[in-house]
Amino acid sequence: MKMIEVKDYQEMSKRVAEYIIEKVRTSKKLNLGLATGGTPVGTYTNLIEDHKQNYTSYQDVTTFNLDEYVGLSGDDSNSYRYYMNDQLFDHIDIHKSNTYIPRGDASDMQKECLDYEKLLTEHGGIDLQILGIGSNGHIGFNEPGTSFDSNTHLVELAPSTREANARYFSSLEEVPTKAVTMGIATIMKSKEILLLISGENKSEALSQLLHGEVNESFPASVLRNHPYVTIIADKAAIAAEKVRN
Numbered sequence: 691m692k693m694i695e696v697k698d699y700q701e702m703s704k705r706v707a708e709y710i711i712e713k714v715r716t717s718k719k720l721n722l723g724l725a726t727g728g729t730p731v732g733t734y735t736n737l738i739e740d741h742k743q744n745y746t747s748y749q750d751v752t753t754f755n756l757d758e759y760v761g762l763s764g765d766d767s768n769s770y771r772y773y774m775n776d777q778l779f780d781h782i783d784i785h786k787s788n789t790y791i792p793r794g795d796a797s798d799m800q801k802e803c804l805d806y807e808k809l810l811t812e813h814g815g816i817d818l819q820i821l822g823i824g825s826n827g828h829i830g831f832n833e834p835g836t837s838f839d840s841n842t843h844l845v846e847l848a849p850s851t852r853e854a855n856a857r858y859f860s861s862l863e864e865v866p867t868k869a870v871t872m873g874i875a876t877i878m879k880s881k882e883i884l885l886l887i888s889g890e891n892k893s894e895a896l897s898q899l900l901h902g903e904v905n906e907s908f909p910a911s912v913l914r915n916h917p918y919v920t921i922i923a924d925k926a927a928i929a930a931e932k933v934r935n
């Protein structure tokens with residue numbers, strides 16, 4: 691794993707966006723894996739700005755999101771489909787039909803998981819996956835204890851994850867208890883991974899990722915087994931990490 695240190699959230703967002711833009715511009719066809727949460731919002735804002743100013747085109751890009759809440763339709767403002775349309779897709783020239791997110795309101799969720807995994811394989815897998823990290827080490831919605839062999843599957847969200855995401859809902863009770871997520875094995879099949887870590891509240895996770903053991907109790911640790919991972923971390927996440935060690 692390579693780590694790039696940046697000053698702050700703004701610099702992280704700019705650097706990640708520049709990296710994505712370069713890939714979009716130089717690839718004939720790109721399968722881009724995308725994440726939600728607060729961390730990549732600044733990156734998406736930078737992509738939109740660049741699209742407006744420099745006309746970077748996303749017509750040959752296909753995107754695959756990591757996860758979705760079970761029970762929410764794409765029209766629900768708390769769904770990740772809504773988030774992606776709002777934060778990125780509605781503002782660039784990507785074909786909406788080339789943006790894939792697991793459906794949280796499918797009538798047969800087991801089938802939805804199998805179909806999503808199959809879709810990824812049929813498209814030849816992800817070229818570049820953008821990842822955030824939960825403070826308990828979750829990636830996508832793969833909570834501690836998830837098998838490293840898992841494919842796209844249904845999960846029960848950890849109480850700490852529901853609490854962390856409650857800020858987007860009007861109450862904790864409204865946060866869904868289940869989600870559908872790419873599995874650890876799915877994520878590990880990506881050719882390249884960019885992991886974004888920002889803020890002091892992620893420093894413990896960063897520390898564990900860099901110095902802890904590789905095991906299923908800390909899902910992100912699996913990334914140490916991947917040949918091409920770059921962590922982009924800001925000073926706040928790193929400084930607190932250094933104090934601890």
Ligand SMILES: N[C@@H]1[C@@H](O)[C@H](O)[C@@H](COP(=O)(O)O)O[C@@H]1O
Nearest residue numbers: 725726727728729822823824830
């Ligand atoms: N499912 C998402 C993850 O994909 C995200 O990386 C993580 C961190 O979120 P944030 O960036 O808001 O800290 O938690 C969420 O629950």
